[in-house]
Amino acid sequence: PYSTQLSCQEISRYSRHMLIPQIGMKGQIAMKQSSVLIIGLGGLGCPAALYLAAAGIGTITFVDYDEVEITNFNRQILHAEDNINVSKVESACDMLQANSNTLQNLFDKNKYDVVLDGSDNVATRYLLNDMCVLNQVPLVSGSALQMEGQLTVYNFEDGPCYRCLFPIPPPPDTVTNCGDGGVLGAVTGVIGALQALETIKILTKADNVMSGRLLIFDASSTTFLNVKLRKKQETCDVCGLKPKITQLIDYEQFCGSKAHDKVIDINILTEVENI
């Protein structure tokens, strides 16, 4: 083989990536040695998982507490039709032909290089942010609703975390979820693929990661706004100079709302599998 770290078969399989100057053999080996945690196998997690698995990330861990429902099929492209009522983690692993391996305290036992947030509620987003800050892991955050999507990377180098931008959670009655508002599958496809892209850029040490920037996608006009965000805030409760939050808190209480869409059981991470 050309490389002691990639087999001949892997070299064929990833050749179209390794031809790209910004990736190359070095980037491919970095991806193979990486470990990524994907939270939520919904509209965002499905395409992100597909592209990360296809890119040859060494270990991908899924967390989702939900089961497959018929209303998911407009966008959650990893789940097969016969998998209604099966757990989303199992369903995704089926599709990606992955092994399974149940874990409990993910961050205690594992070092993730990147966490990808495909969750669908405010409480989980604060939980993941704090978990990533406390464990010094970058968080690739995507979200979508109706015909709009947003993308950014938190807690990367001197960029802000979610709490730097949003120290106080939004009033619960201003939050619309996909169950209430709907979401176009193609929009989650764009944002999920962009989350996979940012993850690959972080893992291959590429420049211009979407940290300190926010991408705002308006599908109704097919326009993207790329805006500059504040840096890490010294006054931030979790990543600032004098953090008040030094361990995980009760996020449902903090947000005044349930992690209603059931992407994650905030107390016990039950459904977890690795590929």
Added chain:
Amino acid sequence: PYSTQLSCQEISRYSRHMLIPQIGMKGQIAMKQSSVLIIGLGGLGCPAALYLAAAGIGTITFVDYDEVEITNFNRQILHAEDNINVSKVESACDMLQANSNTLQNLFDKNKYDVVLDGSDNVATRYLLNDMCVLNQVPLVSGSALQMEGQLTVYNFEDGPCYRCLFPIPPPPDTVTNCGDGGVLGAVTGVIGALQALETIKILTKADNVMSGRLLIFDASSTTFLNVKLRKKQETCDVCGLKPKITQLIDYEQFCGSKAHDKVIDINILTEVENI
């Protein structure tokens, strides 16, 4: 049922789309009654097909002359690993659990509402453009190479066609294909999902279709440029006031290059299946 045109099961399945004001029940019915032709089941066609199938398009027809190879798996997310050497059309139909139905002279027998170009060579792109102009069908065009992607819609209302922009094909030695240059799967994922989006916007008669505009995606900086293009050109050889091209020509000769990546056999469209 709430609608004579959608079953209860369809209403559940597409509920997250029908909740979106721009789609609604009217848009969902329009999609069900539509017929879309997808050319090329590569990096762009795979995600586009997934999102269009998930959106409930009534009939999707696939054309691809190629077989699945191991070098496809970095981006062609519809093809299962055991399908190496199987035709891409069969492989995609497997995955989407579709029926098959072989056809010959596609446009003679069918009226397509939209054609989606996921091909990978210049000759096929001119062929599809002329076919769409001659049959008055909008063409949703995507392309990708390495860390860049482009998207536009040709032949829609007073917008330009491919020949309006590019009356003369590029010199063959200036054209790089994905086999030579590589392409990042996540980039084809973003562009393919955007092609599905534009298709859905056309079918649901939404505003702001990407006609007369070009989206330029640079994945290395995660930036999008949205530029304004010329209108339909009166001097265009195929869509102009005095068209010289009134039937399909020899596109390999015209471009001085083979449709090398084998997305389509220019002379005989052999591998075709409907879902």
Added chain:
Amino acid sequence: MAKLPITLQFNGGAELLFDNKKLHNVELISEHREWTIGKLLIWIKENLLKERPELFLQDESVRPGILVLVNDVDWELMDTVNYKIQPSDRIVFISTLHGG
């Protein structure tokens, strides 16, 4: 009484409070004083916001979960409510999304 033409944009669902209109071209009348974003927020409340102002404003600023952008830059980098509005500024109010 010079006129100060600016563009206001609402995204991420914030447009629902403004007749579902995302883009608003408005002209502020600048008498003697300068216009700050703080003053603009009051103007929006009095002139554009039809109902339930608490879904947009809170304590003389925007409510938590809304990000304000001045010409594509986070207002936190522009002195927030104290930023002095310039002619042709584009000020975007974006409600963050949480769905997936």
Added chain:
Amino acid sequence: MAKLPITLQFNGGAELLFDNKKLHNVELISEHREWTIGKLLIWIKENLLKERPELFLQDESVRPGILVLVNDVDWELMDTVNYKIQPSDRIVFISTLHGG
């Protein structure tokens, strides 16, 4: 001898002819005559283009398959080679992609 600062950008593979650099901030020296894009193309050939000019230029214009954009607008809407360059203009040369 006023200076005319502009930004040149190359994309879609066209940057390979320019040391793989996508963004070039350049200053044109405007003596008496105005700068048109036609004139700029010759300047690019003489000053930036290291090798194989035929992959970029052909018959005093860009080669087929390259699109020229002036401040995000197709140069066909701006009188192509005759467009008079203004200070701070951003001119993009983009090679169209065909892969998929």
